[in-house]
Every structure is written in structure tokens, then in C-alpha cells.
Amino acid sequence: MAVPGNPEFSRGYSFCVEEAIRKPDPFDGQRTLPKPQDKREACRLKGRSTIPRDLNHEERTLLALLLSGDWLGAAEARHQLETAKHARHWFEGSLSFDLAIDPHLPLVPVSDGILEPTDRLVYHREALVGGVMIWVCGGRISSFEYYWSTDDMPTALPASHQIETR
Numbered sequence: 001m002a003v004p005g006n007p008e009f010s011r012g013y014s015f016c017v018e019e020a021i022r023k024p025d026p027f028d029g030q031r032t033l034p035k036p037q038d039k040r041e042a043c044r045l046k047g048r049s050t051i052p053r054d055l056n057h058e059e060r061t062l063l064a065l066l067l068s069g070d071w072l073g074a075a076e077a078r079h080q081l082e083t084a085k086h087a088r089h090w091f092e093g094s095l096s097f098d099l100a101i102d103p104h105l106p107l108v109p110v111s112d113g114i115l116e117p118t119d120r121l122v123y124h125r126e127a128l129v130g131g132v133m134i135w136v137c138g139g140r141i142s143s144f145e146y147y148w149s150t151d152d153m154p155t156a157l158p159a160s161h162q163i164e165t166r
Contacts (some may be wrong), residue, residue, distance in 0.1 A: 018049055052086060053085060055085065058157055060084075066132065066134055066163075072109060072110065073110050074117070075116075076107060078106045080101050080106075080141050081141065086098075093153060095146045095153075095155075103140075108140065112138065119133040120164045121163075130146065130149050131146075132147075
């Protein structure tokens with residue numbers, strides 16, 4: 001039987017880091033997060049492995065908020081979230097993270113990249129401070145991204161009232 005702390009625990013979960021293909025954004029491309037420079041870099045990142053942990057309450061609640069609504073693939077994405085695990089942060093201090101998804105669950109029927117309904121802006125006291133989104137790779141929700149437009153990287157995930165509604 002697989003247990004946390006044992007490499008066997010991660011068996012059965014898939015990891016995927018999507019290339020940094022971005023749509024135009026309100027920050028004129030001035031994102032602070034590092035991005036893979038090409039497919040080779042994206043593939044190198046895809047091969048990293050860690051032992052996944054359960055999402056904490058704050059992470060799960062935030063992802064559920066982003067996956068709410070009625071859109072193509074919403075039911076499949078929410079089903080994947082039920083057993084999703086936190087795979088790793090993108091880099092030290094980052095609030096963005098990769099997800100480990102059970103490969104036996106139904107796929108989200110959308111192209112790889114940003115899951116458009118989840119691409120939302122984040123405000124603090126009515127000032128735009130960044131945005132959040134979920135990435136899809138191979139039909140699986142693969143990553144949560146929290147980017148910022150301020151000088152300093154955020155130190156906490158945004159509260160639900162800070163995220164624009166759709």
C-alpha cells in the first residue's frame with residue numbers, strides 16, 4: 001500500500017507544466033514570474049518529481065471558486081479537483097503551484113493552455129494587484145498561477161472577495 005513519504009505514493013498521478021503561452025494581459029506582458037523559454041525547458045520542468053500532498057482548505061476553496069460556473073469542461077474539471085493534490089510550488093516563495101491529477105478521471109475537453117473561464121483579475125482595495133488562472137495540459141487541470149502587477153510578490157493567496165467575478 002502506498003503511503004505519504006514513499007515514492008510509490010505519487011504513482012498513478014500525472015504531472016504537467018504547460019509552456020508559457022500567454023494571451024495579452026492588462027499588464028502589457030510585464031509579469032514577474034519566470035517562464036519556460038521554449039519547449040525543451042517546458043519538458044525539463046515536466047520531468048520534475050515530488051511527492052504530492054493534499055490541497056489545504058484555502059487552496060481547494062480558491063480552485064473551486066475558479067472552476068465554478070457552467071462552461072465546456074466545467075464538470076470534468078471539478079471532478080478532477082475532488083482528488084487533486086498539490087505537486088510543488090513553481091519556485092521558492094511562489095504561490096503558484098502544479099497539480100497532480102488522477103489519470104483515470106475524465107479529461108477536460110479543451111486545448112492545452114489557460115483554462116479561459118478561470119482567468120480572473122485580483123484586486124486589493126479596488127486597486128488591480130494581479131490575477132489568477134488555472135492551466136490545462138493533456139485534458140487535466142495542471143497548474144494554478146497567481147501573478148502580480150505590484151513591485152512585491154504576494155505572500156498569501158487572494159481571498160475570494162478580491163477575485164473578479166464572472
